[in-house]
Amino acid sequence: MSTFQAPKGVSEYVPPRSAAFLAARDAFAAAAARAGYSYLELPVFEDTQLFARGVGESTDVVNKEMYTFTDRGDRSITLRPEITAGALRSVLEHNLHRGALPVKIWAVGPVFRYEQPQSGRYRQFYQVDLEALGSQDPAIDAETIALAWDYYRELGLRRTALHLNTLGDAECRPAYRASLQAFLRGLDLDSDTRRRVELNPLRVLDDKRPEVIAQLGDAPLIADHLCAACKAHYDRVRELLADLDIPWTENPRLVRGLDYYTRTLFEFDHPLLGAQSGIGGGGRYDGLSQTIGGPPLPGIGFGLGLDRTVLAMEAERVPAVAGTAVQVYGVALGDQAAREVFKLVTGLRRAGIAADQGFGGRSMKAGMKGADRSGAAYALILGERDLAAGSVQLKDLAAGEQIAVPLTDIVDVLKRKLSS
């Protein structure tokens, strides 16, 4: 250990665990590409106001959790506490919304929230984020939900559960909000929660404290206040999900920690993750573009926590993902042989074969130990005598059999063996 340790609460991945992280990220890239989503590479910091306005001044994320600082040019900068606002900012700035709609994009990277660290909750964590902009078709809601659902299945997760709700829109939400507020004002709540009732009453439905939950039994539900358009939208989303055999739990109290949501809202839970069981979530945000000064541009999307996804893979004992195991490992004895093995190993890589070698001019025994540890199927062993004969020893490490192969043929021989 050095004098330094990682800052409190960051998540980081080292081998062998990092292989699962990479697999989770790459599987998402493939799933997004398959569904026609293009990649965005975004900055990890933005103008603080983007989040204050976009995510919402009344949220914990903005009030308590942002990493905000003044840069040397006196600008207020914030490390992104989520990806959606920045993704939308970028789409608008680059005029992607002037082309064909919907604009379908995804991004991945670190996200920062100053939270109390615990298992599955970090101050720097990783999200994959996917957004579809410019369509109010409920089919796009169902597409994004199905994409996340199928992604978890493809990773090998079997126990992810989907929770669904709708939040209504500018048409029906105000009346619901008022009736919820009237109900909440009659409860026995502490002053912080009372303040929340005035600012963001829907969030109170999400309170996890038993003394609050106990009083919410008769709270009015949005489902009973939806306008006809929101109801039709939600019915269609559910119809399409049912057509895909995707099961969900209706959760009329589901609200999420960000202010921009309208209509469809969803969350993915994993039962083996304890307190931090939310492995992903998202929803529609038809007003966000205008909130950040853009044109009307409806949107829907989600963010999935890669850290929690990896924890879920471990909890479900999804078979270990192959790390950087190579297929072939070179062992050289003597200086001249080392020079040849170096060339051979690079040649194998150029031919698309994963190969590694021992370094440091070690003994045969140390070299073979390295070969075993590498996970390679074959070792290439080269001594001065082999070199003189123009051949190399090819050892099948599982079977223990060894044959001499002419140096000039070895790449082809290995190609054949590895593809059979």
Ligand code: HAM
């Ligand atoms: P979110 O629910 O705040 O949504 O975050 C998405 C996911 O990030 C969560 O479900 C969770 O898995 C993970 N996550 C959140 N906080 C932490 C943390 N402190 N440590 C580890 N993982 C965490 C959003 O961020 C929205 N931008 C999602 C979205 C996209 N909605 C529409 N489009």
